Amino acid sequence: MSNDLSEPAVAVVTGGGRGIGAAIARRLAATGHRVLITDRDETRARDTANRLGSRCExxxxxxxxxGSHERIADAASALGSLRVWVNNAGVLIAGPAWSHGSDEIASTLEINxxxxxLGSRAxxxxxxxxxxxxxxxxxxAAHxxxxxxxxxxxxxxxVLSFTTSLQGDLDRAGLPIRAHALCPDVVATDMVGSHASDAGAAILFAAARQLSAEQVAQAGVDLLSSSNPVRSLPRLNALAARATGLAPRLGLRLASAAQDAGERRQRRQVEEAR
Structure with a gap:
């Protein structure tokens, strides 16, 4: 019994039809893993798997x-030894906390x-x-x-709290499984890009540069091969983010400044697009 990943095996990547999930699936397949890409959008999952090659289902x-998670676990196990599971599926809503409808809040919590x-349990x-x-x-944003x-x-x-607590449960039970949480800063994906003109999402556009999905995927695959339960990317940004959690009043002032910067960048992008 081992959690060593030096030998290629089977991996599941949820929400793998695009963005970070597709990039992680590509990295895992490139290292020899057989990858089961799952997505709520059946066409997207199929097209991505076909594009990434014969090692992807x-x-x-x-x-x-x-019940879907157990079915996915069974399908993955039928392909070989299931050794990696990436819970990547997620959605993003933006705007004042009170502006979201009940269904929108419930869906975000159910998916994210x-x-x-449920995926971690399966x-x-x-x-x-x-x-x-x-x-x-x-x-x-977890920090x-x-x-x-x-x-x-x-x-x-x-997600962050559950993952570190899950690792404690795994350790106590003596199960040879490692749980990891990856905390990337803003990533240039379609999900983020869809909020480019959304004033409520201004803080996403405060920085001059966003991470690429490939950068995040590489960090995720590296984390899978490490003993670290958590990695934040970039590390310097994580130090600042954690500091805002320790000093919320200061953090809120800094966040307000970031929102202002993001709004200016959004306005420039709109003007440049005209």
């Missing part, structure tokens, strides 16, 4: 459905939090004997106050 998968918890049960790795995609992204930030803080 696909399945339709709504992470909000409790419940889906991750992965643990499937890998308990042989061992393996679980990678949960959190966010830099401190992020006005404009309150619901999203809360969901990602839950």
């Amino acid at each position: 696909w399945a339709a998968h709504d992470v909000r459905d409790p 939090v419940l889906g991750m918890m 992965a643990t049960l499937a890998m308990a004997d042989e061992g393996g790795r679980i990678l949960n995609i959190a966010s830099m 401190g106050p992020v006005p404009g992204l309150a619901v999203y930030a809360a969901s990602k803080a839950a």
Whole structure:
């Protein structure tokens, strides 16, 4: 029984049809793993798997459905030794915390939090004997106050908290599984880009540069091969984000300044697009 990943095995990547998930699937396939790409959008999952090559399979998968995770675990195990499970599926809503509808809040928590918890449970049960790795995609937003992204930030803080607590449970049970949480800063994906003109998402556009999905995927695959439970990317930004969590009043002032900077950048982008 081992959680060593030096030998290629089978990996599941949820929300793998695009963005960070597709990039992680590509990296895992390149290292010899057989990857089961899942996505709520069946066409997207199929097209991505076909594009990435013969080492990738696909399945339709709504992470909000409790029973779906067990079905995905069975499908992955039928391909070989399931050793990696990446809970990447997620959604982003932006705007004042009180502006979201009940359905919008519930869907965010069901996908970002419940889906991750159910996936982690299915992965643990499937890998308990042989061992393996679980990678949960959190966010830099998990570390401190992020006005404009309150619901999203809360969901990602839950991902981070659950993952570290899960590792404690795994250690106590003596199960050969490592759980990891990756906390990237803003990533240049379609999900983020769809909020480019959304004033409520201004803080996402405060920085001059965003991470690429490939940078995040490489960090995630590196984390899977390490003993570290958490990695934040970039590390310097993480220090600042954690400081805002320790000193919320200061953090809120800094966040307000970041929102102002993001709004200016959004306005420039709109003007340049004309």
